[in-house]
Amino acid sequence: MKCYYDLHIHSALSPCADNDMTPNNILGMAAVNGLHMIAVADHNAIKNVETFLKLSKEYGVEVVPAFELQTAEDIHFLCLFPNFSLLEEFYRTLEFVDIKNDKAIFGEQLVMDEGDNTVGEEERLLLASAAIYSYRVGDAVKKAGGIAVPAHVDREANGMISILGGFDGDYGAVEFSPYADAAFREIYGADKKILINSDSHTLGDISEAVNFLELRECTARRLIDYLRGEFK
Ligand SMILES: [Zn+2]
Ligand SMILES: [Zn+2]
Structure with a gap:
């Protein structure tokens, strides 16, 4: 079936995201837009993922456990997992630079419950990098049961190609922004x-039902198997 997706959405936990990027607002918008699958990929953080998973059925939108990893070189990876426990297990292996968030400068980092109530605030600045080099990420996430996808590789800011000049590993999947030019996509998307x-x-930037993957079912497990090139 055609699984319409948007697998890179920031919730109010990301300091740079709007505070109305709440669980119910995001899932509601995804449902209205006709998406089958979303992933909430906050910067170096997973504290809102379980709330989205709990609400997933209510909106009929599959939630893929995820976060956006920022490496020591400031390269971004979309890290996707088939379930929350594997995501959490991998996340716990990471070390982060402990800089306190200055809300006035970077924005609030809100942890929310199923009623969109703020139940906590992340104190550590989530825009600070994790202590892991890019070339280690692909294998590490694969070993942990997920997949690491170099994020928005067509963008200058935090994109692997602009920072390194090319791919530093054998990535099976790659993410482009909706604005990537066709020639660039052809070169860097070949065989991926x-x-x-x-x-x-x-909220207004969440995808309409435009991009889809042909999967037997729109589940996180199936998606990860597909992106890893494995079918069970
Ligand atoms: Zn992002
Ligand atoms: Zn990014």
Whole structure:
């Protein structure tokens, strides 16, 4: 079936995202837009993922456990997992630079419950990098049961190609922004599975039903198997 997706959405936990990027607002918008599958990929953080998973059925939108990893070189990876426990297990292996978030400068980092109530605030600045080099990420995430997708590789800011000049490993899947030019996509997407995600930080930027993957079912498990090139 055609699984319409947007696998790169920031919730209010990301300091740079709007505070109305709440669980119910995001899932509601995804449902209205006709999406079957979303992933909430906050910067170096997973504290809102379980809330989205709990609400997933209510909206009929599959939630893929995820986060957006920022490496020591400031390269971004979309890290996707088939379930929350594998995501959490991998996340716990990471070390982060402990800089306190200055809300006035970077924005609030809100942890929310199923009623969109703020139940906590992340104190550590989530825009600070994790202590892991890019070339280690692909294998590490694969070993942990997920897949690491170099994020928005057509973008200058935090994109692998602009920072390194090319891919530093054998990635099976790659993410382009919706604005990637066709020639660039042809070169850097050759022999790879392609994801085109919104990387939305505001509700209005969440994808319409435009990008889809042909999967037997729209589940996180199936998606990960597909992106890893494995079918069970
Ligand atoms: Zn990014
Ligand atoms: Zn992002």
